[in-house]
Amino acid sequence: MEPREGDRFLRLLIERSADPAVLDATVRAARTRSDLVAALPEEETRRHTAALVEGVLAALEEGGPGPEVLAAAERLGSDRARQGVPVAAFLDGFQAGRAHLVRTLVADGRRLGVPDSQLLDGVGRIDEITTALVHRMVHAHRVAELETARTARESTLQTLRQLLHGEPVAVPAPLDARAAYHCVVSDVSDPAVAARLEARLTSVGPGLCGLVDGRLAALVARLPDPPPAGPLLVAAPPARPGDVAPLYALGRRALRAGAAAGLTGLRDLADLALATVTDAEPELGGLLAAALLRGLDPGDPFHRELAETVLAYLDHGGRIEPTAAALHVHGNTVKYRVRRLQELTGRPLPAPADGAAVARTAHLWWALRHWLAAAR
Template sequence: MQDIDAFLRLVVERADDPALLESTVRAARSRSELVAALPEEETRRHTRALVRGVLAALREGGEPGGEVLAAAERLGADRARQGVPVAALLDGFQAGRSHLVGLLIEQGRRLRVPADVLLDGVTRIDEINTALVHRMVHAHRIAELETARTTREGHVQTLRRLLHGEPAAVRPPLDPGAAYHCVVSDVSDPAVASRLESALAAGGPALCGLVDGRLAALVTRLPELRDGPLMVAAPADRPAAIAPLYRLARRALEAAAASGLTGLRPLTDLALVTVTAAEPELGRLLAARLLGGLDPADPFHRELAETVLALLDHGGRIDPTAAALHVHGNTVKYRLRRFQELTGGNPAAAENAVAHGAHWWWALREWIARPP
């Protein structure tokens, strides 16, 4: 008995191990395409709660507490509302469970824990997992039935088909001859999505819902949402022509998120970010050619690069750049001069200005993104 208690104490000590959490998240996403289609943070959010709950249950004698049972119910209900079938949900959950148990067995063997003690520990974990699976499946079925009975689910199914380019009858509230903006986001939490839907639908007829695990919408008019989660809005078009814009907006969303942007952004404003993000190797080649004189480990060189990038973002104008960086205009001029001395290039050269400036902008963004 002392051996099993010692082993379980060892297990519980790993409850807040980031590596354990991340490897379990990867395992869950690797076994289910539908779970992998969700934002990674969505998987991480539920996995963190379940892993901590299971380990807490082991610490308290093997009975799952109310907190972890509630976490299992939230997972089941959220996946149902996100359109993830219960089979895909269980695939991801069981993959995470198998990975977690495998790691613990490996650690126990490394510490020479007796085989019968390991078996007892795994048995306790499986008893907890069985209780969690029952709660998840029950919550998933209830949420699925509730959703299926509503008119909203029919609207969401229409939205999914339109965005995926599948045949769909366009019925009210949409008009097949009218034009709508396709809005996509990385919001996957149903509660947060519900609050944003109200703002998106305030301008007129709209369809909103979770598509591919994320909030998406077709809206008549775009609201003013400068703060809040990142969302990308495509130019307005008829519902039958919206699928290509949805795919493009998804790519722009990923690129904008990597750039740290927030709020509602027009797709056309993200054109350069989207295109350059699709070819990272070309960006590295540009940086190697144009910025070979800079050392990524030198803080002053990074300051020079950030200043020149800000200058390009402000159309080569000194005063707006200085205001954005909170420095004097002469400081911007000095940094630009030192940058030119180190790199031998002039990002603001007038000849072939558009392509020239875009190449420097791309090279600087790629170079700055490197770890020092």
């Protein structure tokens, strides 16, 4: 989009909206103002904020919001209603983000010498556009709320939320209070994506799915085979509906650890045990990194390469060839990097014959993960 000649406010908005730091600050403002918006995945808020900013830009250029911009506002209102975010909390977040963006534009405009008349005119145009968008969002939110409230599904989903939060409640059909179900958690908040995953999760047996705390969660009798690809899902061992609340909380913790490790697809909760525990104790990870990796410099790309190689070496059971294949390097390269890291840190890798080899290996693995995360 090219601004009209002399429209310095529009040019400024285009430049600032393209700055990731400005978008980040706008998202933080929205999440800080509304606890319920903050409970949603940050990427969900970022996606909608970016779409609305782009819509405002298009509306400024075209003299008003067009059909696509208004449709995007309606989708946002509908999504928030289906995610259980009340309209007041949703508008608090929206207005906080808008106010932050306007303050940023005015401050930058004055610093760059944009005339006050242009700034005032620009803010006025933004207010006209955002007012139209708010009307569409509120209308769509109320329509979605009414549609949801009229369905039996909402009552069932409310029961699912109560079960996962440990509240005493009668177990609804199709669940059986005496049967055992896998508790599956995810970070999926987009209703369309959630609907596709729900169909996959319930395709092999009875189950109950829905957006709980803004994210797709489920209780299913069986897990699909093959497991669904795509977003990370964490599945707990089977438990009766009245006993799933602790597993739901633990699954949410494991989900954060798995996401930090870049995992995708369906994963067993037990397989994420070590990652979950270590992710919950970052201070201990820092102490281990300081003690075991003292010779490494986070600012040195070669040192980061050494750490990544040794971490992969540990993940592959201390075997050279599988590590080399995973990293797409020669086996001798793996051997050299492992030896070089030992030289730099002054610490040998745990030996299989060492009586404390398991603990020492876990400590080194934890230290390397923490060090690499901090070095990025």
